[in-house]
Amino acid sequence: MEKFLSRDARNFRPSAIRAFAKLINDPNIISFAGGVPSPETFPAERIAEIASRVIRENRAVALQYGPTRGLPRLCDFVAGVCRSRGIDCSAADVLMTTGSQQALDLIAHTLLDPGDVVLVELPTYIGGTSSFHARSAELAGVAQDDEGIVPESLAEVAARVKPKLLYTIPNFQNPSGRLMTQQRRAEVLRIAAESDFLVIEDDPYGELVYVRDADTLAMKSRDDDHRVIYLGSFSKVLAPGLRCGWIVAAPELLAKLEIAKQAADLCSGMLDQSIVDDFTAAGELPAQIEKVRGFYRAKRATMIESLEEHFSTRASWTPADGGLFTFVSLNDDIDTAALVPDAVAGGVAYIPGAPFFVDGSGRNTMRLTFAKENDERIREGIGRLAGILP
Template identity: 40%
Template sequence: MDDVRFVGGVEVVGGGGGAAAPVAAAPVPGFAGRVTAVQGSPVRDILAVTSRPEVVNFAGGLPAPELFDTEGVAAAYRNVLAESAGRALQYATTEGEPVLREALAARYRARGLPTGADDVLVTTGSQQALSLLATALVDPGDVVLVEDPCYLAALQVFRLAGARVVAVPGDEGGVDPDALEELVARTRAKLFYTVPTFQNPTGRTLPTERRAAVAAVAARLGLWIVEDDPYGELRFEGERLPWIAAHPGAEDRTALLGSFSKVMAPGLRLGWLRAPAGLRRACAVAKQAADLHTPTVNQLAAARYLADRDLDAHVARVAAAYRERRDAMLAGLPDALPEGSTWNRPEGGMFLWARLPSSYDTTALLPRVVEQDVAYVPGAPFYAGEPDRATLRLCFVTQAPEEIREGLRRLGKGLGPGL
């Protein structure tokens, strides 16, 4: 008598005791369209290629590891685990540990922005905050306005959410508020994303009057503002500018993002968002679905660090070292880049933006440059629209000044006469 069995819901008939005839497996369903439509990060791809220790890497936005307060962070973890291990290793609320939220709120209040602990949601890096905001605010087909060029991972987040991403024209001072107003009116955009202080990738800073104008446009036309501020504390010179969130008209429509990645350590994966109550609650729901909560032990260690150490003094030491490295890069660029190139002089942050003569394509040139054991990020991926292929981003904080000088020598050799 034949054996009758079911394999994957399909009836298979085989001879008694004999092996069943092989059944061809059906292909698995395809991936979601949002994943196949969005490319991976060229920055992450470049980092994988340039991880060799001999490479001078101007590509990654990597804080200098030798400047981490390793002992201070280690002591914070030791104290937390010694005094409250049960709490530190336990589940926590989605919104974040109250002691850390209050410490973050106090830092905003000290800088003139009224903030309570309940205004803050702790996230697993500020990148997660951006993802939560996209989940909470963006439906497929919604228009999201961004700077031109724009932080690359923000473009990924909004595109994964199904947004139609549109770049707002600007100049060396940043976004043009008049162009922003015209685009909001024409496209009925839902939100505008900006890194107004020491922007990634350009390093530029939006002047105070334009910040006020952006807030006024949002209030007048109905627009969410996502103000990303991972670099603002890394100021080398000049006066600190008020956040857009502090300007009249922006109070009830701005999500302000912060992070410990650039001022403490990126491996902690600690960020946060300060937002109006309704938006904050929506982001908390999205976070519940994403990861329940940010690791408790990391939150408590950060709060303990803020209580025991002087973070502002640490940041001042880091900023002084970064200023020296920026100056080393600025001093070497005239000999490293082709004649006719231009670049900016950021007042802080981590990045410098350069443009080569129009005959140069920095994407096509990158493999030749990497052969010289140095790397940068081509500018093209940072554009939501038509890219400027002669541009590139240089990170000046990861290497010491002497390494920067050697890296620029290699860069000049790799760029050569162009293509």
């Protein structure tokens, strides 16, 4: 079969963390390994009611092919969401996608030739790197600290590798949980303009905020020269099974992405879009977002408290002021991947950090999610980890 594969297919990489994520299904294991929202946050009854209604009363839309750009009223709603994040846009600037994961694939397909270089944060989201690898791109890492991308590193790497794109997740990044400061966002855009590359701003976590003073204003809000391709998603605030994400980009690029999307799936699922459209048009999203924030805020507090109790002298971690993750750094000589079997035998699971670093670093790090377990199990699980990690 190998000889029939395309060049791109030869570069496909299986997700290095999916295997670990399987551990989340054993009830004896307290799992901080997942990367998914809690089903407890899904408004299932409302979704069931809406689904039944749109199927019965609006089958010519909900069960039919639809516009590639997306349901017009939903595009309009999404444009409003983006304006609330500081982005100057209207429905005509929006392309609905089958989750923001499809947005990453469409962008990679539309912009990347084999060998083109994409800059990614150290660490970064594996679904992003998969999309770029799948188009035979080369990846180069740029340093991140607690304020976000380190400008000196970005400038130095960009000068060296001449990238076409930077992929960044400024709000409560997966996996680091970090929030990039506004000053850093401005510096990143300045360097992008100087070195002339485009920026993918992936923002699925911006609404999951647990503190009062987090400034999540989009980078695209200061995008005077149309360099930023902004991605959003309903996955983390509503339900990821309703595959609804979106792209806001410059008109010429959006037109190309629309053609790429026609080739990929003609249109995103119309039933999914109809459900999200009905939910949002009824004005229910703000209350849903508040509910989701409340749900995670308490769990996040429990996890951070437990880390303080057990790890204050031997690790550091990100505050997780939003999103679903805290990222823990242990002593340099600890290899978290090698310790996974011990942790699992001890009844606790996490995701080792190295797969998130394209430069092979990060062996002493791990990603913990507070999304899945209840308070008691979070406390117990961090206690178990403390007994296992040296």
